[in-house]
Amino acid sequence: MKIGIVCYPTFGGSGVLATELGKALAEKGHEIHFITYQQPVRLNGFHTNIFYHEVRVPSYPLFDYPPYELALASTMVDVILNHDLDLIHAHYAIPHASAAYTAKQIVLQKTGRSVPVITTLHGTDITLVGRDKTYEPVVTFSINESDAITAVSENLKQETLKHFEIRKEIQVIHNFVDVHRYNKKPLAAFRQVIAPDNEKIIVHASNFRKLKRIDHVMEIFKNIHSAVPSKLLMVGDGPERPIAEDMARQFGIESDIRFLGKQEQMEDILAVSDLFLLPSEYESFGLAALEAMAASVVVISSDAGGLSEINIDGVTGYTAPVGDVATMSQKSITLLQDEAKLKTLKHNALKQAKAFDIHHIIPQYETLYRRYCRTGDC
Secondary structure (H helix, E strand, C coil), X not given: CEEEEECCCCCCHHHHHHHHHHHHHHHCXXXXXXXXCCCCCCCCCCCXXXXXXXXXXXXXXXXXXXXXXXXXXXXXXXXXXXXXXXEEEEECHHHHHHHHHHHHHHHHHHHCCCCCEEEEECCHHHHCCCCCCCCHHHHHHHHHHCCEEEECCHHHHHHHHHHCCCCCCEEECCCCECHHHHCCCCCHHHHHHHCCCCCEEEEEEECCCHHHCHHHHHHHHHHHHHHCXXXXXXEECCCCHHHHHHHHHHHCCHHHEEEEECCCCHHHHHCCCCEEEECCCCCCCCHHHHHHHHCCXXXXXXXXXXXXXXXXXXXXXXXXXXXXXXXXXXXXXXXHCCHHXXXXXXXXXXXXXXXXXXXXXXXXXXXXXXXHCCCCCC
């Protein structure tokens, strides 16, 4: 199949999923065309079946805001016509699904062929942006006009049906992880540099937005640090980073915290970690938690959104209500002080991650594509 993938090219969950999906499909022989404003961060190396098309937005004094959606739709039309795409897979409702609808109508008028559009809902396109009354009509229209709709968790599906008038079935196809990539032996020298006295290594990874409750990460680690010799690795960047750095200084633990910025090779960091903290206010799925579990790292998280679908309380880690710093701290400390229990939960975390392995999920997308692909071409 010839598949166009439209996504954000950043470190966010939707961009990571879309890129890894495209790479996996290319490995299986499909021709993949990424359409976005810059090369996706996870799209590295060379593959004969992968093509990247940059969306260029001309700058005119007339526009206060560059019309990215129009440029995106035009680029999609160009790629569909010149590469004879079978379908478009839009990740995130706006602007990708709405631009895909525009491109579909243009191609239909030009050629008489209706190019299927599959839209995957990822989270904040529904729970945050989509609920804004400025965007809600466009989000609802774009979803309903898609040929097929998928959501990355059952929770996100229910949230979408609750807040939007959706007339079509939403199929849940969970996020996935390449277990082979993350299940690797830790580098002893790397761990020694981070924790020279064999301290426990705690990690958090996100885009450091308010939704991630970065202040709670710092409070939980302060409590852990007071009971268990430990280090904290903060992976990522965003608007809450200065607050986190200030809290570290206020708590007097800044020497045991490292802010690593954005990292592409998370598997190396997770391989030496013991505990992953994710006290988010909401997660449509929790891809970062799943990646940690694939590296045999125990997750301590809130029970918000889709997190409970992957992090099973008392089995793969522990969950607590949003804002319950005390419980998350206590569970972390108790676990880190019990090596046997920690080892058991690490084993369970990896076992659970295997259920979401990429090789189980990709065939679900292929089956969906074939329902809408041109007869005889798939």
